[in-house]
Amino acid sequence: MIEAEDPTVLLRLFVEGFGLPVAWEFGDYGDLWSGGVCAGNLNLEFCRFKEKRFGKPDIWEGADGGARLGGLAFESTMPISEAVSMLAGWGVPFGSGIASENWTELEIQGLLDAPGIAFLVEYNFDHDAWQGGHRDAFAASGGGSLGLVGVQEIQIGVRDPQEATPAWGRFLCDIPKVDAAAWRLAEQLALRLVPWGKDEIASLMLRVKSVETTMAFLKDAGIPALESLDGVALDPAVTQGLHFQLVDSGTPAFWES
Numbered sequence: 723m724i725e726a727e728d729p730t731v732l733l734r735l736f737v738e739g740f741g742l743p744v745a746w747e748f749g750d751y752g753d754l755w756s757g758g759v760c761a762g763n764l765n766l767e768f769c770r771f772k773e774k775r776f777g778k779p780d781i782w783e784g785a786d787g788g789a790r791l792g793g794l795a796f797e798s799t800m801p802i803s804e805a806v807s808m809l810a811g812w813g814v815p816f817g818s819g820i821a822s823e824n825w826t827e828l829e830i831q832g833l834l835d836a837p838g839i840a841f842l843v844e845y846n847f848d849h850d851a852w853q854g855g856h857r858d859a860f861a862a863s864g865g866g867s868l869g870l871v872g873v874q875e876i877q878i879g880v881r882d883p884q885e886a887t888p889a890w891g892r893f894l895c896d897i898p899k900v901d902a903a904a905w906r907l908a909e910q911l912a913l914r915l916v917p918w919g920k921d922e923i924a925s926l927m928l929r930v931k932s933v934e935t936t937m938a939f940l941k942d943a944g945i946p947a948l949e950s951l952d953g954v955a956l957d958p959a960v961t962q963g964l965h966f967q968l969v970d971s972g973t974p975a976f977w978e979s
Contacts, residue, residue: 724767725789726769727789729770737759743859753775763911776829777818789962789964790964796830796843797843802819805828824845824847826846828842830893833893833921838922868936871929874912877923879921880915901914925965933954934970945960
């Protein structure tokens with residue numbers, strides 16, 4: 723969940739600039755304005771809350787009009803009403819559920835500093851078919867102009883790894899652990915904790931077919947990229963301060979090497 727003062731700017735970058743398929747059209751969805759794109763193995767939501775953010779008064783904290791990686795949604799494999807007893811047994815704190823016509827959300831507490839939020843979602847429609855259509859559209863796009871394969875890592879910044887790792891481990895206890903502070907969410911996607919100044923979603927690592935080809939496209943399009951510890955990154959000036967790293971699909975992920 724990517725929040726911005728004007729989310730349409732970033733949405734256009736990923737749809738019109740990078741050629742990724744629309745997952746849902748930008749519009750008014752009650753508490754927020756929202757639009758999404760399919761990035762292969764997950765959706766990126768670009769949104770702006772109105773007066774309430776997950777039932778609480780919303781105060782925008784973007785710096786100089788910047789955006790933030792504000793939330794992380796996990797699809798629940800069971801009804802939220804059943805998940806709460808399981809979470810309680812694991813010692814995972816949670817807030818009250820918020821229900822709407824199409825979904826129910828449950829905040830998972832103690833993982834991210836405010837205003838960041840992690841939450842479970844139970845969908846009240848055929849989400850598998852809906853998401854399957856997005857993935858078909860993504861495959862047809864060839865990963866867009868970036869040659870995107872998918873998101874390789876969700877990097878969660880933490881100020882105290884010794885404190886944060888057990889908390890995330892309790893929540894992700896049924897998810898395969900692939901490192902001391904990393905979990906394999908899907909075949910080509912991991913969530914990893916990294917040292918950071920605060921507890922927040924720090925970065926998304928995007929796997930592309932060829933960094934060289936992607937860089938050539940960015941150069942031709944006049945979109946700047948920078949060197950990073952893992953290769954290259956989109957210039958934060960283009961992404962409103964967000965960190966998007968680009969890695970080559972020919973380079974093994976940390977859990978593959």
